[in-house]
Amino acid sequence: MPFPILNAHLAQALAERDYAEPTPVQLAVLEPAAEGKDLLVSAQTGSGKTVAYGLAIAETLLAGAERLPPRSPPLALIVAPTRELAMQVHAELTWLYAKVGARVVSCVGGMDVRREQRALSDGAHIIVGTPGRLRDHLERGRIDTSEMRAVVLDEADEMLDLGFREDLEFILDTTPPERRTLLFSATIPREIAALAKSYQRDAFRIEATNKGEAHGDIEYRAVRCAPNDIEHAVVNVLRYFEARAAMVFCATRDAVRHLHASLVERGFAAVALSGELSQNERSHALQAVRDGRARVCVATDVAARGIDVPDLALVIHAELPNNRDTLLHRSGRTGRAGRKGTCVLIVPHTRRRKAEQLLMGSRLDVVWSGAPTVEEIQALDQERLLADPILAEEATEEDLVLGRALLEKQSAEQIAAALIRLQRSRMPAPEELDAAPSSAPTPLAPRRGGGDGVWFRMNVGRNNNADPRWLLPIICRMGQVTKPDVGSIRILDRETRFEIAPSAAARFAAALLESRDPKIRIEPAGAEGAPPPRERKPYRPKEGYDPAKQSYPPREAGAAPAPKKKFKKAKAG
Structure with a gap:
């Protein structure tokens, strides 16, 4: 579906940028029902919002004309939360409105304020800026809002999160009450709804994506x-x-x-x-x-x-x-x-x-x-190398001459191997990682600790999802030991205790003093040593049990039946 635009200059600008079809939010703001109204829009990031509100306010700014007048007081104000977003919006609106003669000026914190002042005095149709810098220009009388026809708040939820509510209210209060107010936000929480109710008139609500729907791309x-x-x-x-x-x-x-x-x-x-x-x-x-x-x-x-x-x-x-x-x-x-x-x-x-x-x-x-x-x-690297477009390019005469010279000195296999080495040298080497734990970790193999090692404790336990598969590399790294030097590892609720081979214990303790890990702390377990094994209560059969026959005597006639043992039904899954 093409863009439903009446102005030929805007349509040409979109065509030159390969905008063939509108995104859902762009199509929604151009509906006849939204024409000329205040808009309250929620749309996911990356959905083309800048072009959407640029097109939405176009007819309001042009007022039926094909082009804007050479000089006029500012007609539109775009407010964005960050410098990066404001600069991006400035660039987008500059190409979109270039053919209608619009001057787009940016006013953002961190930039030369005197240059902005000169640009404002030279005349601007659209001003894009951050809340703090815009308020500063307004308070100093550098922005004339008497002819302001549209105000856009982009990423309004972020601006409120950053504490710009007072600045936004000041900016909106200085603009004419009959202006169009377009409010764009990823979500519409209570604060955004309250802001819209205070500064918009019968706003047309647009939700370009289904609530809670993940970004499909x-x-x-x-x-x-x-x-x-x-x-x-x-x-x-x-x-x-x-x-x-x-x-x-x-x-x-x-x-x-x-x-x-x-x-x-x-x-x-x-x-x-x-x-x-x-x-x-x-x-x-x-x-x-x-x-x-x-x-x-x-x-x-x-x-x-x-x-x-x-x-x-x-x-x-x-x-x-x-x-x-x-x-x-x-x-x-x-x-x-x-x-x-x-x-x-x-x-x-x-x-x-x-x-x-x-x-x-x-x-x-x-x-x-x-x-x-x-x-x-490495397997993907091989596939990428074999599919590299350079291998399908037609060779020039200069390439062929050099290729023949190489073949006179080296075999085809040697040249191909050199090409592979050259390709690999341009790419960072992948890293060896410790194996990711499965949902049911397997027990560690016996190590040199042998049960008579020196015990240490670590401030990570079962409550932290501790797992021997990732604890072991940390122990080796912090203590500068190898895996065979580590013996039993016992994970408790709040800590983990493990043993180090006696021959490596002194070296391990010295390395701990040099460790600078802010989250994981390892220290000697002291006299406590290994945690005691869990006590098991001895099995006691009920009265009347015959160990020789491994059974109870038969029930006498008229006697009440023995109570049946109840088993809990296992839950599915």
Whole structure:
């Protein structure tokens, strides 16, 4: 279905950008029932909202004309929560309105305020900005709102979460009451509904997606790993999918710095994006991903909203998000505008319960698996090499001359092997990971501890989903010992006790003093040693039991029958 647009200039701009068919939200805002009305719109991220409200307000701004006048007071105001989203909206509306003569000006925090002041004084039809900077310009009288015909609040729920309610109310109060107000939000919680009721008139409600429906263009996967293998799992996921552009999310700036440095050290073309960077540094980082100079962007949640990177096919949650909304907004960086994407959650065994609750609350269809193995990645590398388009390209005469020269000195097999080595040298090596635990872990093989070792305790137990398969690598890493040096491992509710071979105990204790793991603490168990085995009560047969015959005497006539032993019925599944 083509775009139902009357203005030829807007239709031409869309055609030049290969917008053949409208997305559901774009089609909904252009319905005859929505024409000229205030709009309250909820739509999933990546659904084409910017173009949707750009088209929705077009007729309001043009008022029947084919083009906008060369100079006029601002006609529309777009408010976005973050600098990145505001800059993206500015770029989108610039090309959409270029042929109708619109001047689009951005006003965002962190940019040169004097340059913005000059742009505003030169005249602007559409102003795009963040709440704080827009309020500052309004208070200083730099924005004339007398002719304002439309105000759009983009990602309104995020702006309220960030504490911009007072700024939004100030901005709306300074604009004419007869304006159109378009409010776009991923969800419509109580605060958004109250804001809409206060500042909109008979708003037309649009819900472009079914409530609770997962993003159909994103495939969700959950990858299990040991807590000390999170970084290795991220490496292998990146290598397995080999996406042209990928985004990896961490919870803190420190985590971003560390993971970014680790990926660069391994040979990935990666950039970092966090709140501690200047606006200029953040813009350069995103541009490096957009133009292909970098393939991986490691980011905090500051990048979870409003950032659109073409061909971003993979999102990795290196650290689990805190809630459903953060999960969906992070994941929504991929699978945008009809393109397919993959979202991978790295789930250490200690966090599996939280991950399951998070995914259940998000109503997502998730495939659980272990991290990609070295063998799986190498097999895919082989397939990718054999299917590389360069092998099907027609050779030039210069290529053939060089090829014949190589064949005179080397055999075809040697040249092919050199090509394979060259290809592998350009790709980071996959990592060896500890095996992911199954739902029913098998007992550990006997080790050199032999039951007479030195006992230690760890502050991780059954309540933390402790499992010997991932505890053992942690013990070896923190204590600088090998697997044969570890004896029995006994998991209790709040802690785990394990024994170390006497020959390695002193070395193990010394290594613990150098360990800097903030979450896992290991210390000698002291005199307590191993936990005592669970006491079992001796079996006591009832009165009258004959051990020789292993039976009870026959019941006398007229005697009451012995009570039958009741067994609990096993529950199915």
